[in-house]
Amino acid sequence: MSLALGLRCVNCEKEYPLKILYNCPNCGGILDVFYDKLRGKAGNEKRLIVDESIQGLWTYREYLPVLNKENICSLIEGKTPLIRSKIDFDSFIAEELFFKDETRNPSGSFKDRPTTVAISKAIENGIQGVITASSGNAGTATAAYAAVASLPSIILVPEKVPKEKLMQMFVYGSKIIKVKGDYSNSFNLAKEIAVKCDYANLTSTYYNPYGLEGDKTIAYELFDQLKGLVPKYILVPIGTGPLLTGIYKGYKELKKLGFINKLPRMIGVQAMGCAPIVKAYNEKRNKVEPWDLVDTIASGISDPLKGYSQDGTYTLKTIKNSNGCAISVSDEEILKSVLVLGKQQGLYVEPTSASVIIAYEKLRKMNIIRERDLTVSIITGIGFKDTKPLMDSLNSIPLIEPTFDKFKEIEMLWG
């Protein structure tokens, strides 16, 4: 049984029922789901209540905002592996670094978490179709869940979205439209279309308040996987940042439940070519300003926040409340990290996801993260999603006649 009670504005604290609502009708603030007094399993055991009749993250449905089990639209998402780092960072190793491997979700990214919750809640509220503005992964997730729910879906994507993600949306049967300009144009147009056409807007910024509830289940899973230990740091690639805030919310709930007595420090990672939250953090401002010119290969976090910079401000607030920090990395460093994760860890990730590796390395070198600090990096999306930045590398693969002599010629070149 879900313990969700309603939506509450994080700004004016006005409360609303669990309906299709986006920003606060009173003050325009971000809405957040609130719950009845949370409870764990009876007895001394520090365990969340789980519904074993469902697979994936919905086992935690007690703590999620869908009231009727029949409205759950699932592709069996979540419950992703936590993998210990094997990476040799030249000057040090990182035995206390773990990767939460979100590439193993049904559509290949963490966005399946917010999407399964947001679409299930939309179904519970009787909607007839869904729309999403997406730089890629939220769009493919929306397309997948709309397909299995037999709901029409419209996906608005920025002009430069990787074609791998477009293909995935196409196969799931969504109606796709490319919108000129950066992600913010898609975001603002989706808002207008959703209102005028009465579609549920699943856009996974903070705009739809239910998505973040899916993100928070990562905290629950980490609690189980780390046997109750709380990471000192959690590194998250951030565009708008609900994933970071969602994970932190999950930990705050675990603390309220009395299961843990401290909270992780949240570290937001952005690409230097689009880093509005890092900029505000570095300049010690409390308010995030929109980013002007987006220039990065990390398509999953290239969000300039134009028209909704309050969302970035909210993420910055979470980071500061957690005593964390924000850091940016270059495209060159990101590409190098894609290969490090592939070659040393057997993880095939998209550029956006690799940003956390180089951020970890930098923070270790700055002595902010120390050798013994339990740290989790969120690996957000699979490598197939965005191959263009490395595609030229394939030109170096040799083509030979099928003879051993020709092989030996190539082998000699390897040295």
Next chain:
Amino acid sequence: MSLALGLRCVNCEKEYPLKILYNCPNCGGILDVFYDKLRGKAGNEKRLIVDESIQGLWTYREYLPVLNKENICSLIEGKTPLIRSKIDFDSFIAEELFFKDETRNPSGSFKDRPTTVAISKAIENGIQGVITASSGNAGTATAAYAAVASLPSIILVPEKVPKEKLMQMFVYGSKIIKVKGDYSNSFNLAKEIAVKCDYANLTSTYYNPYGLEGDKTIAYELFDQLKGLVPKYILVPIGTGPLLTGIYKGYKELKKLGFINKLPRMIGVQAMGCAPIVKAYNEKRNKVEPWDLVDTIASGISDPLKGYSQDGTYTLKTIKNSNGCAISVSDEEILKSVLVLGKQQGLYVEPTSASVIIAYEKLRKMNIIRERDLTVSIITGIGFKDTKPLMDSLNSIPLIEPTFDKFKEIEMLWG
């Protein structure tokens, strides 16, 4: 503790220790792992013995050929979802059809199963490097596991391998060589290189006898997921066919254990443009002949068996022993089925995997599979792996200015 005892030739029945061996040194036949008397959990409960300290398919290590747990090289593979069909096949529905979703494996295909077992056994035998000839998925799996094992790897691929798979191998750090001609050229050259350079050959035909042991774990998982019910039919896309034979072996073991009293009928699915096993089946021959000219988009099963047609004969024998059948489907039907799986099921699969859907539909129409027959189709690989056949479809996606009016213009075109 593993119950594996040795290798036995399926032809002359000569036995060998669990070393790096490929075809039988006595007669050239296929080698198969054999076990001590299998046992299940104590008591009346029909349950396999599981090692809860390991995740994924290695929980079944009692029934796998790796003796020392420390040699296991895993990326947490297997334990994939079983999903009930929601597909509306025009003239009928298919409530008793299930999909075993192998796209959820770490490198995106079922090949992670044979590869984790074969590489772990190679490590146990002290090898220094691995080589694979692959039409793609086995190569990406080898590359991933070699990376995490810190072993050098060489992957030989046919000229026409999809670039998505090449990119994945590249990121995992393998040495890749394209070999002119079809898959058989790569296969035969890999054999020669492995012997001359003392690399373990992980090629996942029947050549490496340990791979099939990974495939058989699908039967164990289905036994658990279907609560002991045995499917009447299991549909498998087949190139050489060890996946089909492996699953059947798993079921034969479950029968020996007394857990089940019947076996599934195995259905092999090939593409019309490369269907040597189907041809032999249709012509009522017991021996498979190599295929001459490969012409299909289903790259994962485009194996002409030149130089190792005995492997196809062995698969045909399994099919006949199981009272199953072999069937071929056209490229056009396959592409249509990719979209059916995407739009109706939310499953994004590569063309090879979609072949089982159209095969199911045909067999239903022929009244071979009936409405109430419990049937499992193996979904072998994720859609990202091979996007070229559908890439032109993306040209139809509109690009608009970010205004509601422009959206309405597009919406009108949708009708």
